[in-house]
Amino acid sequence: MRLVHFADLHLGTENYGRPDPQTGLSSRLFDFLRCFDTAVDCAIERQADLIVFAGDAYRSREPNPTHQREFVQRIHRLVSAGIPVLLVAGNHDLPSLPAKASSLDVFSALEVPGVTVIRRPQVIDQETKSGIIRCACLPALPRAALLQNEDRQLDADALRRALSRRLTQVAASLADRVADFSPSILVAHIGVEGAMLGSEASLISGAEPVAPLEAVADPKYSYVALGHVHRFQEMNPRPPVVYCGSLDRVDFGEEGQEKGFVVVDIERDSAASPDGWRASPPNPWRASYEFVPTPARRFLTIDIQVSGADATTQVEQAIAAANISQAIVRVRVTMNEEQPLDEERLRSSLGAAFVALPVSKQVRAAAVPRAPGVAERMTDPLAALAEYLKLRQVSQERARALRAKAQDMLAALRHDAEPLLDAAHDALVRSADPPAPQLPPSPNLRRTSRRAGNGSGATQS
16 A cells, blocks of 8 residues: 655745746745645656645645645646545644634535545544555644643643643544554644754744654554654654655755655565564554655855955855855855945856845954953053053043043942941951951952942952
8 A cells, every 4th residue: 555645835835936927926836836746746656545644735824715726736636546635734724713614624615525634633444446544633733622721820831741741642542543453544743752843943832732752653553644844754663653844945944954755655564574573463564665855946055254355256256166056045144344245246146046135244243352461450440441442442532531430430439338348347357356456457358348348248240
């Protein structure tokens, strides 16, 4: 039995795009559709028995009609080829209110043959041309579905633990309902502990629940198809617990990541596998899978540090050394001092890019050198201030004003601190054992007391 597992299409993501000259639509829409078509074509060519979609068809919960049309057309191609489609709703597919329709409900409302939409946790027996496969389905669960009255008193960490515990209970309940039927799979749009995130990390709330790996890696399943995390990864080898990742890159947070979908073959395990593993009853089926890459748009960051007078030439050379052809490119320049960049020349250098972001420039704050002998003169605050103003090349008029202000502040501090210092000195003299001779306060004692006499016992620097 052959499955095609994909997720996180996010159709309608248009950042870093440009209007297509013929249609006026965002060029990024065509990027995502090209990747979607790769998965559809592969499923048809390899005669898949079932399409498993693990959530997030659109970027928006309320997609525009154009995006819906493009998605429906490709689902129609699959069912027309005799391949049933299982759509498990993701968090981007679900409406803000439970009573509202989701972006996938059009298939249920029209009772489209061969398409099954799952909005609630449930177990179904899916018919395919190669037989029946039992599918435990765990769509994204809104927080309201997991919250209870007592949660109002919990802080953020305790709330997250409570929600994760209930999510785990839902997953365990599904495994119980699968019973001993095989082959069986789990299709879930959830976060799993230990998953490496992509750009969706910035979209996931800190209080979002996650399930422990053991809650989904139940040996009753032959394969676990996950969505929600955009990075392709295997969380568990037996049974395979796999995030197929997103079909295309969303932003620079996914730069360098593989993008694609997964083709899964589930077969009866009549003999031991090469590594010696045999599926134990009640699950005599084992799964193997292949990650199939899509022609995802490349994202490329060029970081360069420049110095000297001709900064533009150095940036041009860095661009020429990179493969920017048809990529979405950003250039980040770091320099030690402010230098001009010829924007027109740099735009020309980036002409082969699909989209080039404006060059960003960061100037490092130069360290102010300390003149010889400063450490020796730091005992006098006014002398230290004079040295600082000299190094900063402050004008004479402003330097005089700052010195006068500093003198006023020091005089006020001495006036307020003198009685406290005298009292502290007298107390120290009276508590001495044996009685110390009455000596006038020494300059060293006053200086130490001034540092420690802040009223709290804390050392002031």
